[in-house]
Amino acid sequence: MDYRKVSGSDMKVSVIALGTWAFGNDCWWGHQDDAKSCDVLSEAIASGINLIDTAPIYGRGHSEEVVGKFLQKQGLREQVILATKLGLKWEDKNPKIFHDLTPAKMLEEIDASRKRLRTDYIDIYQVHWPDPDNPIGKTAETMHKFYQKGIIRAVGVSNYSVGQMQEFKKYCPLHTLQPQYSMFERSIESEVVPFCTESNIAIFAYAPLYAGILTGKFFLDNVPIPNDVNRKVKQIELTEPRFSINKEFFKKLKNIASSYGKTLTQLAINWNFNQEGITLAIVGTRSVTQLKDNLGSTDWQISPDDMEKIKELLEWRKEMCIGTGRDLSDKKIK
Ligand SMILES: NC(=O)c1ccc[n+]([C@@H]2O[C@H](COP(=O)([O-])OP(=O)(O)OC[C@H]3O[C@@H](n4cnc5c(N)ncnc54)[C@H](OP(=O)(O)O)[C@@H]3O)[C@@H](O)[C@H]2O)c1
Numbered sequence: 001m002d003y004r005k006v007s008g009s010d011m012k013v014s015v016i017a018l019g020t021w022a023f024g025n026d027c028w029w030g031h032q033d034d035a036k037s038c039d040v041l042s043e044a045i046a047s048g049i050n051l052i053d054t055a056p057i058y059g060r061g062h063s064e065e066v067v068g069k070f071l072q073k074q075g076l077r078e079q080v081i082l083a084t085k086l087g088l089k090w091e092d093k094n095p096k097i098f099h100d101l102t103p104a105k106m107l108e109e110i111d112a113s114r115k116r117l118r119t120d121y122i123d124i125y126q127v128h129w130p131d132p133d134n135p136i137g138k139t140a141e142t143m144h145k146f147y148q149k150g151i152i153r154a155v156g157v158s159n160y161s162v163g164q165m166q167e168f169k170k171y172c173p174l175h176t177l178q179p180q181y182s183m184f185e186r187s188i189e190s191e192v193v194p195f196c197t198e199s200n201i202a203i204f205a206y207a208p209l210y211a212g213i214l215t216g217k218f219f220l221d222n223v224p225i226p227n228d229v230n231r232k233v234k235q236i237e238l239t240e241p242r243f244s245i246n247k248e249f250f251k252k253l254k255n256i257a258s259s260y261g262k263t264l265t266q267l268a269i270n271w272n273f274n275q276e277g278i279t280l281a282i283v284g285t286r287s288v289t290q291l292k293d294n295l296g297s298t299d300w301q302i303s304p305d306d307m308e309k310i311k312e313l314l315e316w317r318k319e320m321c322i323g324t325g326r327d328l329s330d331k332k333i334k
Contacts (some may be wrong), residue, residue, distance in 0.1 A: 001048035001298050004279050007200035008175050009154045011081055011123065015273045015298060017051035017204065018044045019284035023066045024059020027095070030226070032286060038070045043288050045076055047295050053178075053204070053282045054117075055085040055128055056109065057097060061116055068117035083124035083204070084113050085158060087131060087139075099131035101139045110146060126156035126178055130164050140171035147172065158206075162195045174201055181205035181278065183214055183268055183314060184237075193277035208272040208281035209265065213237045216250040216264035236325045245324070249317045256306050262296060269297035271310060
């Protein structure tokens with residue numbers, strides 16, 4: 001496992017991190033057994049993954065609870081870098097979620113997260129999404145207070161544009177950005193990545209498997225199409241005409257993966273954390289079987305020639321997809 005430094009901190013993070021959204025056992029990812037989540041945590045840490053990414057909104061506190069309870073019980077808190085988030089809230093019996101980055105709510109949230117995670121401090125504390133109703137400067141000032149108090153070791157934002165990061169940095173040091181990034185969602189490449197590189201901001205890429213699509217399993221392995229229909233990417237990519245285009249794409253990509261003795265999943269993750277400016281890939285992992293596969297993405301290199309072939313294949317797919325549905329890479333940050 002390779003580790004990379006988070007600039008401005010003393011932390012070195014593994015090139016793959018464990019994403020724990022599914023541990024929330026919520027409507028987005030469907031049923032997830034806590035015992036199975038604990039097996040994944042145990043095996044991931046034993047295998048050298050040192051960053052665990054969670055958020056209060058994942059299962060409305062449940063993902064943080066599972067992670068916190070596990071780390072306390074196993075005495076592993078000091079061995080991991082815990083990354084969580086703030087800024088989204090929920091109400092009982094209301095399926096909707098809301099932004100809330102008022103300073104009072106932020107203070108309440110950090111205490112609630114520390115309690116669920118059973119820790120005094122959070123290693124990387126990330127603003128989950130910008131809140132259109134609260135100025136970025138105010139959010140950054142509150143984050144700065146947490147940082148100065150030493151209850152967070154590094155400051156992060158997620159789903160921020162360059163302009164939003166520039167504003168944030170006027171009031172608070174910024175160590176990490178967590179954007180969506182994968183072979184199928186590359187909108188950060190043009191502006192966000194160069195800005196972060198120049199500004200020494202580490203990039204933690206989320207959804208590197210594009211919510212599981214890049215495993216290729218739905219196209220080549222006859223894995224039944226899941227019914228978690230609220231994942232828009234799945235609705236689009238698993239429906240014709242995209243389905244057939246994707247199937248063709250994965251057949252070609254698999255030839256490259258196989259030439260290294262690797263799976264499509266391993267190729268997609270390795271490609272991800274080896275792209276310009278990317279520090280690590282946060283891979284959502286629900287079972288030890290998936291984890292073992294995902295760990296095979298580390299400790300090898302895709303050759304420059306094959307990187308070029310992958311680039312051409314992605315361009316081919318992009319052309320084929322024109323006019324076949326909403327291009328998710330055009331999504332605007334609210
Ligand atoms: N900051 C944000 O706004 C934000 C947003 C989204 C995610 N995140 C973070 O990023 C993490 C990763 O994103 P994500 O979970 O949405 O998407 P992802 O990592 O692209 O995909 C994860 C899903 O792919 C499937 N999978 C993973 N490994 C597999 C394997 N080896 N073989 C077959 N299937 C496999 C699993 O789902 P199935 O078994 O159900 O197919 C898994 O839940 C999250 O857990 C969270 O920590 C952050």
